[in-house]
Amino acid sequence: MTLATSDIDFLRDLVAKHSGNVIAPRQVYMLEQRLAPLAGTIGLGDVPALVAKLRSTNDANLSNQVAEAVTVNETSFFRDMHVFEAMRKSVIPDLMKKNERSKEIRIWCAACSSGQEPYSLSMVIREHFPQLASWKVSIVATDLSEEMLSKSRSGAYSQLEVNRGLPAKSLVRYFERKGASWQAKRELSELIDFRRLNLTTPWPFLGQFDVIFIRNVLIYFDQRTKADILTRMRRALRPDGYLFIGAAETTIGLNVPFQRTEIDATVCYRPNSQ
Ligand SMILES: C[S@@+](CC[C@H](N)C(=O)[O-])C[C@H]1O[C@@H](n2cnc3c(N)ncnc32)[C@H](O)[C@@H]1O
Known part of the structure; x- marks a missing residue:
């Protein structure tokens, strides 16, 4: 499923507010990929349903979970x-x-x-x-x-x-x-x-x-x-x-x-x- 532009903008703003992370246009695919499992875990069918819940409740805890879910965690031992x-x-x-x-x-x-x-x-x-x-x-x-x-x-x-x-x-x-x-x-x-x-x-x-x-x-x-x-x-x-x-x-x-x-x-x- 492709997220509506308004939902993408909403999520980018929310992530910037809660973690400071700027989601670049080339990373937008990550929103769907990372947030679908989170939506499932909390009993919501899909990412648009998750966005609807965020819009209606302003739930700070859920917002933090969203921001954490879209972080890039790439690392390795003795990197550089x-x-x-x-x-x-x-x-x-x-x-x-x-x-x-x-x-x-x-x-x-x-x-x-x-x-x-x-x-x-x-x-x-x-x-x-x-x-x-x-x-x-x-x-x-x-x-x-x-x-x-x-x-x-x-x-x-x-x-x-x-x-x-x-x-x-x-x-x-x-x-x-x-x-x-x-x-x-x-x-x-x-x-x-x-x-x-x-x-x-x-x-x-x-x-x-x-x-x-x-x-x-x-x-x-x-x-x-x-x-x-x-x-x-x-x-x-x-x-x-x-x-x-x-x-x-x-x-x-x-x-x-x-x-x-x-x-x-x-x-x-x-x-x-x-
Ligand atoms: C790419 S990893 C870097 C890991 C390690 N420092 C390295 O160089 O291999 C970036 C990490 O920054 C964390 N991160 C992103 N935004 C953050 C924030 N606002 N405060 C603290 N950690 C944050 C992410 O959760 C992620 O684990």
Whole structure:
């Protein structure tokens, strides 16, 4: 079934309001594809019936479910490997020097999707920095989607998912076979605190971080929303912290308090001095 233009416009507005995600014309097919199962789950026959319910009830909970259902959750282990290399070679060694007194390192992995990114960070820490076992290392991993967070918390990945980016050596070292899937070991998951957080609304106080990963999500926002999120992230980042955005993302054209720098092959952003 093809959705009426008025229903498409209604859904695009609703998604923009609840998650900031801009549904590009080439992604409109996703509305039908992703929302048909949601309509079925809640006992509505099809997407036009779902739109009719949304129009008549203005149900905030249902609106959030719609916004979450149309998020793009593409991810993989060690996505853009050079970023993890920069963490291993430069960032973590630098933080170990700077935070020698507090013995604490805090990382925020914003828009973590199904968890491969924070588990990859956890592996870098466990594999290469045994000295940090006595430190307080924490990775706060957040996402808008409850479904993605539940998958992340489970720490269970299919063969297909581990085939994407996870070296065989790390698979056998940090995961256990559990039926048809692979279960992340506790030594990885114990570093990670998964929480729901919508980047486009005011977020709760999370403290300050040494490193923020906000990769492959800015592309779904308009310029104003990107700038607003990055400006607020500056306040959540220590003055000498590190920010990583996606390989295909840029701050060009945005008035944000960061300066671009490079660590080997990796682009990284550092706060402007204030
Ligand atoms: C393409 S994935 C990126 C995953 C991972 N960071 C990576 O680079 O592989 C984008 C994620 O952003 C999340 N997302 C979209 N809009 C969001 C919002 N307003 N607040 C928080 N997360 C959001 C989606 O749920 C999705 O899991």
